Amino acid sequence: MARMDSNGALTSEPVSSRCEQRLADCGIRPTAQRVRIASLLLSAPQHLSAEQILANLRSSGARVSKATVYNTLNLFASHGLIRLLSVDGSRAWFDSNVDAHYHFHDTSSGALIDVPVPEVEFSRLPPAPPGTEVAGIDLVIRLRKKAS
Amino acid sequence: MARMDSNGALTSEPVSSRCEQRLADCGIRPTAQRVRIASLLLSAPQHLSAEQILANLRSSGARVSKATVYNTLNLFASHGLIRLLSVDGSRAWFDSNVDAHYHFHDTSSGALIDVPVPEVEFSRLPPAPPGTEVAGIDLVIRLRKKAS
DNA sequence: TTCCTTGCAAAACTTTTGCATTAAA
DNA sequence: TTTAATGCAAAAGTTTTGCAAGGAA
Numbered sequence: 461m462a463r464m465d466s467n468g469a470l471t472s473e474p475v476s477s478r479c480e481q482r483l484a485d486c487g488i489r490p491t492a493q494r495v496r497i498a499s500l501l502l503s504a505p506q507h508l509s510a511e512q513i514l515a516n517l518r519s520s521g522a523r524v525s526k527a528t529v530y531n532t533l534n535l536f537a538s539h540g541l542i543r544l545l546s547v548d549g550s551r552a553w554f555d556s557n558v559d560a561h562y563h564f565h566d567t568s569s570g571a572l573i574d575v576p577v578p579e580v581e582f583s584r585l586p587p588a589p590p591g592t593e594v595a596g597i598d599l600v601i602r603l604r605k606k607a608s
Numbered sequence: 609m610a611r612m613d614s615n616g617a618l619t620s621e622p623v624s625s626r627c628e629q630r631l632a633d634c635g636i637r638p639t640a641q642r643v644r645i646a647s648l649l650l651s652a653p654q655h656l657s658a659e660q661i662l663a664n665l666r667s668s669g670a671r672v673s674k675a676t677v678y679n680t681l682n683l684f685a686s687h688g689l690i691r692l693l694s695v696d697g698s699r700a701w702f703d704s705n706v707d708a709h710y711h712f713h714d715t716s717s718g719a720l721i722d723v724p725v726p727e728v729e730f731s732r733l734p735p736a737p738p739g740t741e742v743a744g745i746d747l748v749i750r751l752r753k754k755a756s
Numbered sequence: 757t758t759c760c761t762t763g764c765a766a767a768a769c770t771t772t773t774g775c776a777t778t779a780a781a
Numbered sequence: 782t783t784t785a786a787t788g789c790a791a792a793a794g795t796t797t798t799g800c801a802a803g804g805a806a
Contacts, residue, residue: 489780491786510771525788530771532786549694549796551770564736567743581732585749586723588712592751595715599747601733603740637805639761658796673763678796697771699795 475499486539493524497532501542505557507572513554547572547600562599575601623647634687641672645680649690653705655720661702695720695748710747723749 479498480490488494496517501508508516514529533554536542545553547565553572562575580599588594627646628638636642644665649656656664662677681702684690693701695713701720710723728747736742 546697549700552697579734583731584729586727593754595750595752602743604743606741
């Protein structure tokens with residue numbers, strides 16, 4: 461089961477309609493650009509930069525502007541569809557996995573690797589300061605090439 | 609015991625000479641600008657942005673350029689005198705505390721608060737991937753205003 | 757003299773914004 | 782038709798760089 465979507469790309473129906481559904485569930489109007497960005501990013505657990513997403517969409521023939529990519533990613537992040545990571549200062553990374561998890565960051569290659577929750581256990585955490593509560597825990601285990 | 613330093617500012621000798629010593633220990637030539645930046649940043653455990661450091665130095669009468677502030681902060685960081693933090697994507701924060709510790713990040717005020725090592729205990733951590741070793745652990749506990 | 761550091765301005769980069777145009781309901 | 786989304790270019794903000802001038806050894 462396949463058909464032409466509104467941009468002329470051959471798409472398998474389940475993927476894009478699953479994305480449209482997720483957008484609709486968030487009250488986000490599923491425009492062509494948004495569905496394409498969602499289909500790309502949400503197809504697997506991954507970390508992409510805005511520039512990577514823009515390049516990928518354009519190389520597959522889509523007509524998208526940089527502003528729309530940024531607007532869309534911020535929109536998705538504010539609705540909890542994706543997660544914005546600040547792991548190095550250079551740029552933002554958008555994580556399609558919004559379930560709780562942590563990261564390895566290889567400082568020599570720049571690679572980001574997921575660390576599932578069960579692989580980390582906290583036996584002690586400090587209480588949140590008065591008037592605040594914990595909104596989330598960002599754990600980045602920085603890696604370097606082994607010396608030995 | 610006080611004297612005029614090379615920029616005409618009244619400085620207590622122990623502070624600047626302690627900084628000069630720390631720079632010398634790292635093989636960093638203790639120029640006037642570097643000593644001023646070190647004196648400001650290393651006087652207490654704190655988190656400052658490049659712009660804050662530039663503004664502070666200039667308001668106290670120092671002649672420093674933005675480029676020198678950035679060059680100096682990167683130099684200090686590469687020698688382990690300070691630590692560069694990527695906590696929100698907006699800008700870099702320079703932490704004068706290079707001992708192992710973690711952070712609270714209040715997402716409403718932007719405040720950054722130190723969390724001492726003993727307040728966090730890991731009962732389980734994943735092994736570093738083959739060929740790599742752990743260079744450090746960045747833990748940021750994100751805070752929001754308490755709802756109740 | 758020789759090498760390193762600084763200041764200034766410009767460049768490089770990432771991200772946001774204003775506004776006219778286009779698409780969606 | 783009415784509202785919202787898009788594209789483009791320009792703006793904004795942070796950080797880096799090139800190069801001439803200044804300072805230390």
